[in-house]
Amino acid sequence: MLETEELRKIFKGKTAVDGVNLYMDKGESIGLLGPNGAGKSTTISMISSLVKPTSGDVRLHGRSIIKDPTNMRQVLGVVPQEIALYEELTAYENLKFFGRIYGLRGKLLESKVQEVIELVGLKDRQKEVVTTYSGGMKRRVNMAAAMLHEPEILIMDEPTVGIDPQSRSHILETVRELNQKKGLAVLYTSHYMEEVERLCDRVYIMDHGRVIASGTKEELKSILSGEETILIDLDRQHPKLFKELEGNKSILQALETEKGLKLIVPKGSRLLGTVFQIAERHHAQILNVNVQIPTLEDVFLHLTGRKLRD
Amino acid sequence: MKSVFLLQWQRFRRAPILVLAMFLLTVVFVFFIAGIHSTNQLTVYTYSHESLGEEERDAWLDMLNESDVFHFEWMEESEARNAVATGEVSLALQLMEEDYRILLAAEEQTRYIVDNYVNQVFMEELRLREIENSGVGIDFRSDVTQAMEEPVLTVTSSSIEGVDGSFIHDERLQVLFGMTLFFVIYTILFSLMNVAEEKKWGTWNRLIVSPLRKWEVYLGHLLYCFMIGYAQIIVVFLLFQQVLGFDLGNRYGTMLVIIGCYTFAIVSLGMLLIGLVRTSQQLQAIIPIVATAIAMLGGAFWPIEIVTNDIMLLLSKGMPIFYAMDTLKGAAIYDYSVLDMVTPLSFMVLFGVVCMGVGINLMERR
Numbered sequence: 262m263l264e265t266e267e268l269r270k271i272f273k274g275k276t277a278v279d280g281v282n283l284y285m286d287k288g289e290s291i292g293l294l295g296p297n298g299a300g301k302s303t304t305i306s307m308i309s310s311l312v313k314p315t316s317g318d319v320r321l322h323g324r325s326i327i328k329d330p331t332n333m334r335q336v337l338g339v340v341p342q343e344i345a346l347y348e349e350l351t352a353y354e355n356l357k358f359f360g361r362i363y364g365l366r367g368k369l370l371e372s373k374v375q376e377v378i379e380l381v382g383l384k385d386r387q388k389e390v391v392t393t394y395s396g397g398m399k400r401r402v403n404m405a406a407a408m409l410h411e412p413e414i415l416i417m418d419e420p421t422v423g424i425d426p427q428s429r430s431h432i433l434e435t436v437r438e439l440n441q442k443k444g445l446a447v448l449y450t451s452h453y454m455e456e457v458e459r460l461c462d463r464v465y466i467m468d469h470g471r472v473i474a475s476g477t478k479e480e481l482k483s484i485l486s487g488e489e490t491i492l493i494d495l496d497r498q499h500p501k502l503f504k505e506l507e508g509n510k511s512i513l514q515a516l517e518t519e520k521g522l523k524l525i526v527p528k529g530s531r532l533l534g535t536v537f538q539i540a541e542r543h544h545a546q547i548l549n550v551n552v553q554i555p556t557l558e559d560v561f562l563h564l565t566g567r568k569l570r571d
Numbered sequence: 572m573k574s575v576f577l578l579q580w581q582r583f584r585r586a587p588i589l590v591l592a593m594f595l596l597t598v599v600f601v602f603f604i605a606g607i608h609s610t611n612q613l614t615v616y617t618y619s620h621e622s623l624g625e626e627e628r629d630a631w632l633d634m635l636n637e638s639d640v641f642h643f644e645w646m647e648e649s650e651a652r653n654a655v656a657t658g659e660v661s662l663a664l665q666l667m668e669e670d671y672r673i674l675l676a677a678e679e680q681t682r683y684i685v686d687n688y689v690n691q692v693f694m695e696e697l698r699l700r701e702i703e704n705s706g707v708g709i710d711f712r713s714d715v716t717q718a719m720e721e722p723v724l725t726v727t728s729s730s731i732e733g734v735d736g737s738f739i740h741d742e743r744l745q746v747l748f749g750m751t752l753f754f755v756i757y758t759i760l761f762s763l764m765n766v767a768e769e770k771k772w773g774t775w776n777r778l779i780v781s782p783l784r785k786w787e788v789y790l791g792h793l794l795y796c797f798m799i800g801y802a803q804i805i806v807v808f809l810l811f812q813q814v815l816g817f818d819l820g821n822r823y824g825t826m827l828v829i830i831g832c833y834t835f836a837i838v839s840l841g842m843l844l845i846g847l848v849r850t851s852q853q854l855q856a857i858i859p860i861v862a863t864a865i866a867m868l869g870g871a872f873w874p875i876e877i878v879t880n881d882i883m884l885l886l887s888k889g890m891p892i893f894y895a896m897d898t899l900k901g902a903a904i905y906d907y908s909v910l911d912m913v914t915p916l917s918f919m920v921l922f923g924v925v926c927m928g929v930g931i932n933l934m935e936r937r
Contacts, residue, residue, distance in 0.1 A: 339777065339780050341777065345772055345776065346774065347582060348772075349585040390585075
């Protein structure tokens with residue numbers, strides 16, 4: 262249904278997006294994963310016809326949208342990263358306006374407004390001005406505004422940034438429901454791994470403007486099928502211990518986490534004993550050890566050598 | 572387009588303070604500067620030099636008081652000097668035998684207007700006296716008066732300037748036109764900040780990725796700003812004409828066209844400013860600078876006719892407010908013909924088209 266071909270964007274000599282190819286089928290849920298500055302937002306800006314690519318093409322049902330984005334705009338809903346609402350108006354007034362610009366009028370507009378406002382759980386507070394809402398509530402209205410015209414494709418650019426867990430869960434559940442029950446195709450960008458794992462069928466991992474890996478979650482994880490992850494909780498940070506483990510040739514990758522360390526090691530390498538010995542030498546107290554199968558985060562770490570939230 | 576336009580009104584209803592404040596400021600300024608004068612006459616405290624006899628003094632006063640604009644009130648020198656010193660009046664006139672002096676507290680526009688008029692009266696009178704003294708005839712003055720009353724032929728001429736290079740100064744209309752056109756710059760430019768803020772909030776992008784065309788989004792905003800500015804000028808003019816009896820003449824259609832051209836020019840100027848600055852904070856900072864500069868250079872605060880500096884006069888020709896003041900006075904005071912108005916109106920439209928084109932281009936490039 263939607264595909265990009267060698268999409269490239271150069272801003273003042275700096276390449277923000279470099280030859281991105283991706284596709285999305287009807288009703289599919291796609292995740293675009295990458296750290297800040299990876300080029301996700303620029304990519305979706307080009308897909309949503311907001312920014313013209315320096316080169317490459319975006320096609321909807323085989324037709325380029327670069328020259329004529331009219332068809333794309335009719336079927337597209339965009340949830341921007343920022344709260345793109347008129348804050349002096351109520352949620353109801355905002356939604357009415359955004360419905361009108363998609364050609365909805367009269368009773369149809371009213372019913373659509375009520376439908377989406379119920380979907381995001383703000384029916385009781387729809388007549389209050391947006392400035393009085395919490396960040397999470399604003400994000401929910403932000404999402405509702407993109408769904409009024411029943412789009413075929415919903416592009417969501419980090420829609421859960423800076424909100425409370427309850428609103429976050431509500432938004433994720435709503436998107437999941439729309440995707441699974443109504444067949445809405447979703448292109449979801451985030452640097453929250455767990456959101457992408459929960460929502461998306463396929464994932465594109467981006468870094469430095471390029472897609473460095475893509476596939477289903479299982480396919481991506483299979484990149485690390487020969488590895489396992491050891492999570493070690495420590496009493497405090499031990500930089501010298503980390504440095505020694507990082508230099509250990511048997512350990513594929515080492516990463517400092519909030520609680521201690523994350524090590525990616527070959528499956529069945531039986532390195533725990535060595536790790537305990539090194540920790541002992543550095544007077545580090547190990548509080549907990551957990552060996553698990555790799556996550557998408559581990560895949561990203563493996564591919565880029567960086568954490569997603571770096 | 573209609574949705575975007577109506578949305579701006581909806582937002583205005585929620586936050587009308589700014590526009591209403593500008594409207595009230597205009598009314599208050601015009602009322603206190605011009606409206607409280609029940610007559611058009613400006614009182615000039617006048618005293619005489621000791622060399623001037625009482626009869627001679629009264630004769631000069633009578634001649635000077637033939638004006639509709641000024642009232643020359645005689646008083647003792649000490650009183651007049653005291654009034655100037657305490658700031659009660661900004662100037663006083665000293666009559667001498669065949670000359671005069673102006674006592675000034677501060678350099679300001681009234682000085683030029685008074686000087687212009689007094690100089691004209693003295694020149695005319697002294698010229699008559701010179702001819703009488705040359706022995707042409709004792710009855711020369713009465714002959715001239717009679718000839719003036721029953722001229723051999725009558726030439727009607729219209730000009731921007733009044734008789735003998737002077738100009739007709741109507742203090743009340745100068746203040747009304749000047750202040751209204753000045754304050755409406757704020758109303759329009761601050762209303763246009765919605766465009767800059769929409770870009771900051773991200774709602775602009777939301778509109779761009781919708782089926783709305785870009786020109787519809789622009790037009791919705793611009794039309795709103797145009798209408799709010801246009802309405803403000805008309806309401807202020809009507810208020811002062813109907814309630815305080817300001818004489819705006821009866822060329823209402825012409826005035827509507829002038830106001831339209833001016834409002835368009837200012838809306839376009841706003842688009843240029845938005846194109847030039849990067850943030851709404853920067854825009855907020857430059858609006859007062861631009862508005863005041865335009866008003867000062869364009870003759871909104873004082874009659875442009877009293878400005879003598881060539882550079883200032885040249886700069887004034889680049890300000891839309893100069894042409895708006897000129898044509899509004901032309902319609903209300905000088906009875907300009909349509910032909911007289913074509914050039915200034917065309918300039919305002921041209922100014923608007925250029926600013927709009929450059930402004931939108933700059934915004935789109937960003």
